[in-house]
Amino acid sequence: MAWFFLVIASLGEIFGVMMINLYNQKKSYFWLFMMTLSFGFGFYFLSLAMRDIQLGTAYAIWTGLGAAGAVLVGILFFKESAGWKRMLFLSCIIAGAAGLKVLE
Incomplete structure (x- = not known):
């Protein structure tokens, strides 16, 4: 269940960053x-995920999935570039998060 909580936490990170961008564009409360x-x-x-997952692993995966998700949200909703180099390094972030899960 902790890994499920970590994925849900990452969605909070992704949507939070998306809301920062929307706030910067529209400046509303x-x-x-x-x-x-x-x-x-x-x-x-x-915090729920970190009850069962080590701090370093949980934080690294949370930020990795959050960063990868933010890149995808930028591409899909804010017309940011999706060049092959960007996709290559995005896959490195995802591979690193997956590697930490395997080593847990």
Whole structure:
């Protein structure tokens, strides 16, 4: 169940970063509230995951999945570039997170 919590925590990170971008574009209290809610959600589920997963592993996977997800959100929703070099290094982040899971 801890790994499920960690994935849910990563979604909080991804949506939190997305809300930062939306807040920067629209400067409304709604997006500020949504950003705070998203990050709070992520931190709560990260704390649940860290009851059973080592701190270093949980944090590395949380940030790795969050970073990878943020890149994908940027490409899909904010028209950021999706060049092959970007995809290569994105796959390195994902491979590193998967490697930590295997070594857990």
